[in-house]
Amino acid sequence: MSIFDLSIAAAAKALKAKEFSAVELTTAYNEAVAALNPRLNAYITVTPELALEQARAADSRIADGSATPLTGIPLAMKDLFCTESVRTTAGSSILEPFIPPYESTVSAKLKAAGAVMLGKANLDEFAMGSSNTTSHYGAVENPWKRLGSDAKLVPGGSSGGSAAAVAARIALAATGTDTGGSIRQPASFTGLAGIKPTYGRCSRWGVVAFASSLDQPGPMARNVEDNALLLNAMAGFDQKDSTSANREVPDFCLALGRGVKGLKIGIPREYRLEGTNPEILALWDKGIEWLKAQGADIVNISLPHTKYGLPVYYIVAPAEASSNLARYDGVRFGKRVDGEDLIDLYERTRAEGFGPEVKRRIMIGTYVLSHGYYDAYYLKAQKVRNLILRDFTDAFGSVDAILTPTAPSAAFGLDEKMDDPVTMYLNDVFTVPASLAGVPAMSVPAGLSAEGLPLGLQVIGRHFDEETVFAVSAAIESAAGFSALPELRAK
Amino acid sequence: MASYTLEGHTGTWEVVVGLEVHAQIISKSKLFSGASAAYGGAPNTHVSFIDAGFPGMLPVINKECVAQAVRTGLGLRARINLFSRFDRKNYFYADLPQGYQISQFAHPIVGTGEVEIELQDGTIKYIGITRLHLEQDAGKSMHDQHPSKSVIDLNRAGVGLMEIVSEPDIRSPEEAGAYLRKLRQILRYLGTCDGNMEEGSMRADVNVSVRKPGEAFRTRCEIKNVNSIRFVMHAVEAEAMRQIEVWESGGEVVQETRLYDPSKGETRSMRSKEDAHDYRYFPEPDLLPLILEQDWVDDLKAMLPELPDEKRARFCQEYGISYYDAGVLVAEQATADFYETLAKGRDGKLAANWVTGDFFAAMNRTGKSIENPPVSVEALGQLLDLITDTTINGRIAKTVFEEMVETGKMPTAIVDENGMRQVTDTGAIDEAVTKVLANNPDKVAEYKSGKDKLFGFFVGQVMKAMQGKGNPALVNEAVRKQLG
Amino acid sequence: MSLDAATVRRIAKLARIRVNDEEVSTLQNELNAILGYVEQLSDVNVEGVEPLSGGAQMALRQREDNLTDGGMADKILANAPDRIGNFFAVPKVVE
Ligand SMILES: [Mg+2]
Ligand SMILES: [Zn+2]
Secondary structure, eight states, rough: GGGGGGGGGHHHHHHHTSSSSSHHHHHHHHHHHHHHHHHHEEEEEEEEEHHHHHHHHHHHHHHHHHOTHHHHOOOEEEEETTTTTOOTTTTTTTGGTOOOOOOOHHHEEEEEEHEEEEEEEOOOOGGOOSSSOOTTTOOOSSSSOOOOOOOOOOSSSHHHHHHHHHHTTTTSEEEEEEESSTTHHHHHHTTTTEOOOOOTTOOTTTOOOOOOOOOOEEEEEEEHHHHHHHHHHHBBBOTTTTTSSOOOOOOOGGGSSSSSOOOOOEEHHHOOOOTTOHHHHHHHHHHHHHHHHHOEEEEEEOOTTGHHHHHHHHHHHHHHHHGGGGGGGSSSSOOOOSSSSSHHHHHHHHHSSSSSHHHHHHHHHHHHSTTTTTTIIIIIIHHHHHHHHHHHHHHHTTTTTEESSSSSSSBBTTSSSOHHHHHHHHHTTTTTTHHHHHHEEEEEEEETTTTTTTEEEEEEEEEOOHHHHHHHHHHHHHHHHHOOOOOSSSO | OOOEEEEEEEEEEEEEEEEEEOOOOOOOOOSSEEEEEEEOOOTSOOOOTTTTTTTOOOOOOOHHHHHHHHHHHHHHTOBBEEOOEEEEEOOOOTTTTTTTEESSSSSSSSSSSSEEETTTOOOEEEEEEEEEEEEOOOEEESSSSSSEEEEEEETTTEEEEEEEEESBBSHHHHHHHHHHHHHHHHHHTTOOOOTTTTSSEHHHHHHHHHEEETOOOOOOOEEEOOOSHHHHHHHHHHHHHHHHHHHHHHOOOOOOOEEEETTTTTEEGGGGGGGTTOOEEEOTTTTTOOEHHHHHHHHHHOOOOOHHHHHHHHHHHOOOOHHHHHHHHHHHHHHHHHHHHTTTOOOOOHHHHIIIIIIHHHHHHHHHHHSSOOOOOHHHHHHHHHHTSSSOOOHHHHHHHHHHHOOOHHHHHHHHHHOOOOOOOOHHHHHHHHHHHHHHHHHHHHTTTTTHHHHHHHHHHHHTTTTTTOHHHHHHHHHHHHHH | OOOOOHHHHHHHHHHHOOHHHHHHHOOOOHHHHHHHHHHGGSSSSTTTTTOOOOOSSSSEEEEOOOOOOOHHHHHHHTOOOSETTTTTEOOOOOO
């Protein structure tokens, strides 16, 4: 068994047993990154020296007994987390020269736990995308291939670099952020597990904002347990984030073995969308059978406003983004394109600094907030958002968790779906409702498509009940026995 | 009340004014960051990454700023909204780092209230308060440091402001001035804003329109950021005249933002700069609704200092002084405190006369302030006691006071050193009267033949002979007695 | 509602993004497609429904008024594309 096949839990055990050192583990990963990243483009910035330095520190912690389960674990950090003295681009040209003088809360917590940062993972520009094709630093290649085809596939997005890195074993695990599905959909596309925690569970401080009322950091890893280990370290109250929840963080690992006996699992009829790939529906049915077999009660439920999730999302998220991205004006940090006067400077800087998808969303967001259109678009969307939250609240009156597919399809080709933004947006149809409601949701690898590509199932829980999400996800994971590996990977 | 009107060639015009005052909150740190809110400082030193709008930075509200807004609302007898919320006001500007200002648009923390103003002729009027909301200040751009560049200092960016919006109840430059003075007085009493217009901690946006008496409101213009009460008064008049001219020449006043130029005494349009403002307000997603507890508001109310109107009424009642004098004494809290220390256990009227008379005169003359007064309240109190217990009379007291101001000595010392005690020995007084009458036999004869006015002459002569130290009542009595 | 080219230009102006003619027409098509897609919200009856603006359902936490930040002009200016001394610098703004 290769060192790259170890999970976090297994690697931590081996480190503790001195089977290898953190420096050895990191060196192996650094070399794998150097070998595979030029092809996959999963990292925008690699930090091998920093990683080694952190690995050395990890080894002394392991020696003196102060190690945590993450000490010496090499991670990819989504390049949306500001990292002190390490360039942070958000996948955008406008932040190409930006070196943050501060460290995001989540990355600082991981640092404090002794984790090693291999580099900054690629992503859709400002996390706007579902395919990791909008990055200024180039598209990311999915390490998975369709059977008998060498066509490049997308890893999903926006945390596509994180997903590809972990799947290809050029990171043991990674951080992601999820605004409308940006952890779950790429996890599904690359055969990983990834959780979007409850809104407010992980601090947003120091994470480049896309849509503030939806953004939520979370982990991506090769199994459910690794997610629990990471979330244990990433979660927690942060005074610096006014939307951070002041509540205890349970040990999520303890929930993994709870089982699903007696749990009521909701199956929302509205997720059986017309035109959904029958493979996906079949996998969903399998998931239902697995849970039933382990003693769960399956309950048919209705989330009547499901189909309005996407239209609400594509008003709310761009509206917030149009405002959040106003600070990129070429004055205090980032790229500047000179102009005749200040307004000219703003317009040129932003025209050159932002890519087409970001501009599109800023434009839509600006429009739906503008005078005369606010009520028809933004206010209306906020009201429907409340109805979507109500759907979940009602459902959770009678069920403990909800099971759905994660995405309507498996990974698609790098050159597909690029012509029409609306078609691209449909990728998030199953993930967006949980984001709008702020509830936790996890994607678990559950099977392969006929073409040999991974497919995930999504488990949605009550606000702050990630424990049940982990319990259900672990049950699916064990039943699915997903063990397929991508073609491109460190061995 | 004589109402203020302007005459045009089509007749009489009335002026309608509403004021939006930006008052800087007194607090240690900024509204949403822990950086200093103090005025000044080396460039960009009172700045956090939040204030500079760095990626991933988030606002956290300062409890003291919320409390200050509530105190101010209570001082304006206004409704406190237990539910309020922050919105983003989006626009691009060099000194607005985030590209939006966090403000309260739809749900302000304070609702309707009122301010009582008093005009020159003694008329009392109430000016309605529409709302008070919390918002961030912007940074500062300077344009004279470099030939082709403007430079930006973000020290002010993010400092807490209260925007206090009045109803369009103001009808003259005088009322505008009286309203601003009163508002500033209340803010200072409350300790919520220092009211310093030179440093920009209080500035006014002036909304002006004109109309024929009895008409509905006509279009208004907003004159931005006027930074002195005098300029506000001038701006109201200048803008009203301009609008009358526009209307009377058949034109139409267009709603716009204008600037007051004090050197020319006129307003001019800022339209060139203002390309189609559309602020795209929406709820600030980085902040949750601000929910206040009624108990907390009640506690703040209980701790509120006595405000000028209440103090004035109490002074009249407690110290028996005139409404006018009480108004003068409460104008500044420190003066009111000085007076009250002085008047406690003494004759309130006598104390008021001395403070508003000789004491104020000495303060002006010496250029001193109430915080560093020309004579201490203890010394002035001792002087008043010497008058009351008839150790000295009022005339001597004035001399003693001048020497107190000059030398800083206590009045008893001055009186003793100079032998200024008043003579109450009736024997000595009688003796002096006898001498004066004996020296003026013809005047005595005139008096006796009916020239009553001469009584004062005899008293004056006696006082003169006694070097002013005679007890005036006893001298009067002795003169009357001896004249028969 | 359908966007015309003039509106696209106005929005771009508000958003401070320079656009050329070609971009205007591309954006016009894409934005109209998106607006057409979200149009389905008009089917939803929202009478009596309160708007939901935030992801978190709680009241705002307030911090104590302490000086905890600032005093680091060097770090604030470290990323500035242009500066004069410890000021940020931009082309002269005419007021
Ligand atoms: Mg205003
Ligand atoms: Zn304002």
